[in-house]
Amino acid sequence: MFFIKFLKDNASDPFFYIVLIVVGVFIYAFISIYINNRRKNNIKRNSIETIATIISIRSMPGENSAYVNVEFKVAYQDNEGKRHLSIGNSVIDVTDLQKYQPGNELPIKYIKGQFDKFYINIVNPMQSRTLKINN
Incomplete structure (x- = not known):
């Protein structure tokens, strides 16, 4: 009741709409x-580590010549012995490109039941954190 009366009383004030929009943006951001964060924590708790083999790597144009955008196609076995293929994107330093050639192995984490999504610990040349690689 109070809320409806408050809305009716302030409906003609343009400042009210600005405040309403700002509050809405903060609620959405929160x-x-x-x-x-909840999704990331779930991934950390429920991920399984394994070794993946790079099947193919394709470079894509990037904004900075010191770094290259790459698309990985990797194969790995889950904890039940089933083989999976996945494709993902990442940014790597040009000087590290030799490390990521077909046939090389990478430690990855995948989520049980979501085999198309995997995470690989590559230090981002622009940021020092783990990159997410998925479809």
């Missing part, structure tokens, strides 16, 4: 951050 919810988005909360959901994203």
